[in-house]
Amino acid sequence: MKTPFAVLIALAALLPAGETRPLFTIERSLNRNVLHYDANLDGGGALDSREPVVAYWIMVEKGGVREDLTLLEKTRAYGFKAEAADDGEGFILRLKALDARPVRIKQQDGEVWAEALIGGRPCRLDRITITNEGENLIPKVLSIDLHGTDRKTGQACRETLPGD
Numbered sequence: 639m640k641t642p643f644a645v646l647i648a649l650a651a652l653l654p655a656g657e658t659r660p661l662f663t664i665e666r667s668l669n670r671n672v673l674h675y676d677a678n679l680d681g682g683g684a685l686d687s688r689e690p691v692v693a694y695w696i697m698v699e700k701g702g703v704r705e706d707l708t709l710l711e712k713t714r715a716y717g718f719k720a721e722a723a724d725d726g727e728g729f730i731l732r733l734k735a736l737d738a739r740p741v742r743i744k745q746q747d748g749e750v751w752a753e754a755l756i757g758g759r760p761c762r763l764d765r766i767t768i769t770n771e772g773e774n775l776i777p778k779v780l781s782i783d784l785h786g787t788d789r790k791t792g793q794a795c796r797e798t799l800p801g802d
Contacts, residue, residue, distance in 0.1 A: 761786035
């Protein structure tokens with residue numbers, strides 16, 4: 639006879655697995671490693687309300703292996719908080735390093751994307767580049783560039799924010 643726990647494990651295996659979809663990346667001037675933020679979808683293809691976004695490193699400097707963020711990275715620079723949007727459409731993502739610049743995670747017709755104000759325009763956020771200085775545990779941030787695409791016109795959007 640199977641235990642209740644074993645039955646739950648067997649049932650979970652039958653449920654359709656969720657998937658992730660790329661939202662945006664963060665690149666730094668210190669090395670070639672890239673931080674990825676992905677939409678986390680449930681088995682039905684909707685944003686997972688428990689964990690709508692996942693973040694991880696692709697360690698290019700180590701041959702392209704995937705690594706989770708460290709505790710320090712989660713609590714300081716690259717961590718985030720995701721909350722359901724007040725209007726019920728998507729989620730608001732607040733990055734630790736850019737708390738004043740919320741990113742909205744949207745989903746429509748099977749497409750999912752990150753949207754932020756870039757240069758005063760609502761744009762699809764594609765990439766953030768950080769220019770750093772120093773090799774300390776927490777290097778000095780000289781500037782932050784937001785790169786995206788205007789959802790209405792298709793034009794490139796870019797804005798440079800000051801660092802520390």
